[in-house]
Amino acid sequence: MLTLRLIKEETDRVVRGLEKKHFAGAKEAVELALEIDRKRRETQGRLDNLLSESKQFAAQIGKLMKQGLKDEAEAAKSEVAKKKEEIASLQAALKQYEEDLVKHLCTIPNIPNEDVPEGAGAEDNVVVKEGGVKPELGKDALPHWELAKKYNLIDFELGAKVTGAGFPFYIGKMARFQRALEAFFLEEARKNGYLEVQPPLVVNQASGYGTGQLPDKEGQMYHAEVDDLYLIPTAEVPVTNIFRDVILDEKDLPVKRCAYSACFRREAGAYGKDVRGLNRLHEFDKVEIVRIDTPEHSYDSLNEMLAHVEGLLQKLELPYRILRLCGGDMSFTSAICYDFEVWSAAQQRWLEVSSTSNFESYQANRLKCRYRRSSDKKIELCHTLNGSALALPRIVASLMENNQTPEGIRVPQALIPYCGFELLDDKNF
């Protein structure tokens, strides 16, 4: 959530930012936040005075009791009893204002960085770079779901039988290939200085709130109700929550973490042709990179992350493009976001494989992830960033389609050391 300080000190900039993000009722939302805060502060002032007085009374009573002056003590007791009711009601009011404020702030999205292009939707995103070579496939080129069947690499029906749609089985060489991709992505991250962690795949409610999945996207997460735990939609959730309520030292920044995890998404409301095959799954594998940094350095960090992700796509020899998302298409929490898409030759469309964002202090404020500045020992909010590096299914889909040959699917050179074969086909042994 946005800091109250920002809303107070730079009200106009916040309103303009929200408008750029096509957030309806920006001005009203900001004014309401300021109004709740004003009431909150006023209430606290009154409460603090009353508490201060009754503390003095209590200390007085203690002394009187020690001196054995029972009557005086009793008189003081009844005096302080009168204040109790007002204290209770002010405390309740204060608590309510605080809750209202947080609740309201959580409904206000992050404001975009000034580099974010204007625009309402996906059509306004800006292609900042294109790389790689789109393959020329013959007329008989197959989409990946056909290839999967042809070589018995992925069984969607079996997944549907055992679990449900969107939970495929990966078979034989494809299972090994996915394992190779995970190892490749993790190894590349390690080479770039990310510390690998293997996180829990389920998290508690507090973590869901910390990274903003809750309460808004509650319907997108699988919920294990008996224990009130949520299946993670991305490793971002457990990995970023490591730093919830943590005060870091500036000298330890940037913190760089990477994690491989399965990701679970209900994808409620997503239907149609875009969901075929590997295009959209309920469970998939992903390597995530996360960074915590100072405000001064976070955009350098972002650039390093972008270069890292781009390097992966180049090593996989995939045709790709990088989009800078426009204000209207960005996620709720990001200040700037770059999408990486790979070309899926048989489907003749771009598939998103990574979303790399700087959340600035928006997420850190919710998490209470802070750092102590070396220069003046002041405590400030960190900036948080994350990106997929990378999500497997669409990479797999694109590799299958782009690299199909009459003999099988050609494995990119960079992956051969990891999987131990050069061709994806049904010859398993």
Add this chain to the structure above:
RNA sequence: GGAAAGUUGCCGGAGUGGUCGAACGGGCCGCACUCGAAAUGCGGUGACCGGGUAACUGGUCCGGGGGUUCGAAUCCCUCACUUUCCGCCA
């Protein structure tokens, strides 16, 4: 899943109703001594929310939440976690 004991500041650890934000020890920072360092001595050492340009100042925080009381780290309830024992088990 059953039983017991715990959860206090950066760390260890006291504290069972009345100047306790918290003894004591360690760490860390500053100062003194020293050519420098060690050792020693002295002083300091939290977060959060208010008020104030500031110095400073009011409030909250002893695992989380709730309760008893004029007053709670201290008593009660509840939840979470930790440790040990039993059960189960990859």
